[in-house]
Amino acid sequence: MSRRITSDRPNLMEVEKSEGSNGIHVIDLRDLYGPNHANVITQIGFACQHHGFFQVKNHGVPEKMIENVLRIAREFFRLPESEREEVAEYCSSVRGLVLRLLGAISESLGLQTDYIDKQLGNHGQYMAMNYYPPCPEPELTYGLPGHTDRNLITILLQDDVPGLQVLHNGKWVAVNPIPNTFIINIGDQMQVISNDRYKSVLHRAVVNSNKERISIATFYSPSPDAVIGPAPDLIDDEDNRPAVYKKFTYQEYYDKFWNIGLATECCLDKFKA
Ligand code: OGA
Ligand code: NI
Numbered sequence: 001m002s003r004r005i006t007s008d009r010p011n012l013m014e015v016e017k018s019e020g021s022n023g024i025h026v027i028d029l030r031d032l033y034g035p036n037h038a039n040v041i042t043q044i045g046f047a048c049q050h051h052g053f054f055q056v057k058n059h060g061v062p063e064k065m066i067e068n069v070l071r072i073a074r075e076f077f078r079l080p081e082s083e084r085e086e087v088a089e090y091c092s093s094v095r096g097l098v099l100r101l102l103g104a105i106s107e108s109l110g111l112q113t114d115y116i117d118k119q120l121g122n123h124g125q126y127m128a129m130n131y132y133p134p135c136p137e138p139e140l141t142y143g144l145p146g147h148t149d150r151n152l153i154t155i156l157l158q159d160d161v162p163g164l165q166v167l168h169n170g171k172w173v174a175v176n177p178i179p180n181t182f183i184i185n186i187g188d189q190m191q192v193i194s195n196d197r198y199k200s201v202l203h204r205a206v207v208n209s210n211k212e213r214i215s216i217a218t219f220y221s222p223s224p225d226a227v228i229g230p231a232p233d234l235i236d237d238e239d240n241r242p243a244v245y246k247k248f249t250y251q252e253y254y255d256k257f258w259n260i261g262l263a264t265e266c267c268l269d270k271f272k273a
Pocket of ligand 2: 147148149154203
């Protein structure tokens with residue numbers, strides 16, 4: 001991390017606490033397959049549409065597994081074989097969660113439950129373990145500058161140290177850690193498939209003056225050759241809902257993204273219809 005010029009600092013005084021109505025909604029997945037199904041779908045749809053971010057609890061990934069994967073990440077790079085296996089099990093458990101969420105998000109858009117799943121080709125799943133060291137002057141830098149996620153959907157596990165902030169109504173909102181809770185965010189590809197109903201929003205990570213912070217991000221993506229475009233059911237030329245994006249392969253998107261670099265400038269604009 002390096003000291004940034006004044007105009008490129010997080011401005012920590014202006015960040016809102018996520019208490020109250022601005023917060024990132026916590027959705028209880030316990031009832032996703034119960035009598036309350038429709039209500040859970042509505043909550044997911046609302047969160048995707050208005051925030052592009054939500055949190056899930058009772059998600060089916062065992063508590064012990066979460067505890068272990070965070071501990072393992074903390075012991076960064078000192079992985080014996082048995083721990084590698086634990087990480088692999090965590091990855092498949094998270095994959096299960098992603099598949100349930102993709103079903104729920106499809107439904108929340110009024111699409112067939114397996115619609116999004118079917119658009120992805122061979123699904124890609126990447127895990128990043130982020131380590132944010134303590135920094136004596138957090139207001140001078142970022143752990144991770146503002147960005148949107150270029151993939152389809154991201155599942156973030158953070159430890160008990162705050163740092164993630166999400167842009168909502170023009171203001172940065174701090175997402176306070178809740179144990180055993182994943183933070184889910186909509187990526188660029190989901191914004192395209194939903195024809196702009198769901199938003200891939202800017203987020204960033206800041207650092208703390210005396211504590212290190214760990215987060216584990218699982219990026220879920222289409223296969224490079226998957227053709228991504230707005231779902232036909234969400235396009236209606238007569239109803240003022242024309243396709244906002246043209247079709248492209250995820251590979252094309254990726255190439256464009258790397259050409260732009262990590263700029264916060266929106267890559268999605270380059271794929272407008
Ligand atoms: C990311 C990300 C946030 C965090 O890795 O894309 O947004 O809190 N991470 O680590
Ligand atoms: Ni991100």
